Amino acid sequence: MQKNNSIEIKELSILYNDLKIGLEAVSKVSFDVKNGEFISIVGPSGCGKSTILKVISDTLDVSYSETRGDVKVLGSSPKKAREQRKIGFVFQKPTLLQWRNLEKNVSLPLEIIGLNKVEIKKRVKKLLKMVELEKYASYHPDQLSGGMQQKVSIARALAYDPEILLMDEPFGALDEINRRKMNDELLSVWKETGKTIVFVTHSIEEAIYLSQRIIVLTKQPGRIKKIINVELPYPRKEELGSMKFYKYINQIRSLLENEEEIV
């Protein structure tokens, strides 16, 4: 494994074998992610983007799936990386515990790790401050909007300081305005923490706005169609209307045009 790579994936194929005919979700995908890099995966529905995240985080249900190829996370297997808590995961739904308030939701991983109460309180305060929700510490998830819940979810994922952040369409359920706000928030979190981020999204624009590189997948079985380097400076707010930005949108759009969506 190269020293400055967080993730190395070689010839990864994922098969689902719970049906009579095996279903190949992902076929011979290879790519690397450098330390501290922000990379997006885009592709039509069913192309295996979420499944790839599950393989990296070792949360794929092995009772009905089979993985081939080589995946290295921070120099070791995904299983070791997960056991060492090097990976933070943000799901499509906030996945907060409704019986706990925000403070206790963010402290959940720290309780499991066994950190002492004083340290937990300190860290949680810092994390809630980072996502600008310190005032809502004693609120419960049902009292917050979807966007705020996702912010908590992100804060929680960062609680134990993992090297890698995996995000599976985290802003997919938000409206346009909140999505843009969350994008900026995420970029500032990335700037502040320097984590390696693998971001799965449906939105071409979001991928271009956020990432340094974009992996475009084909329809199922997902193969790498193209890996695009986004050569735009950060912050990209001013870039939004630029020709270069549109060039990227068109490029990815035409790549995906030939890949019909799986209904």
Next chain:
Amino acid sequence: MKKKNRKILSYLIKISLILILLFIWEQIVISFEIPKRILPKPSQIIDYLSSDFSSGKYTLLIKTLLSFRDALIGFSISVILGTLLGIIFHQFKILKTIFSPFILISQLLPVPAFAPVVAALLGYGFETKIIIIVLFTIFPVIVTVESTISSLSANYFALFSSYNAKKIEVIKKLFLPSILPDLITTMKILTTASIVTSIIAELPLTVSGGIGKDIYNSFNNQITTRVWASLVMLCTVSILFFKSMLEIEKTIINKYRYAKE
């Protein structure tokens, strides 16, 4: 109308309705000259109860509390053991497959038919009574717990997996809080089931001191007033038991703010 006033008003209406019904009952018995062994008057039932209390013996109350005590023991065992088994059944699906037919059968069998069979096998004492109560109340708990955990989103499991959480942590921090609302609902239903089973289980057994046996005997001896008096005691205890479950439910909902997603 203010909430507090509305509450008082509905309370008064309930009391008035009961008093009216009791009055009508009394009048019907008097007018139709119904004999005591068929239907006693409410006034006679009240007299019977007050003489039982004033004599200092409190026999009906003590017997009712004894039956209730057994119901409560069986109920508690069912809840704790049932939760444990529900979690185990979720973890080891094969156990669920093996025991499913038994669960189904247990819900179909009538208690009075099954109780003597169990007694013949296990003896006629106190332990058997508790076992019978547990047998007839535990399966709803197991089913509720297992199905609630199974219906948890896969994301929650993935979440705890990403923290490399040990199974005991998942149980403490995810399973138990998740099942609490549905478990309390099941417990509410089981309050009456456990008392009924306790009463019926007394019949084939040789345990003495329960109100079930007493009702059976006084019914056979046509001391109908005593039967009614016993029923009044039983109803009171059942209602109080159920209300205490409601209070527990309210406290938990308020403290933990369970809300539909």
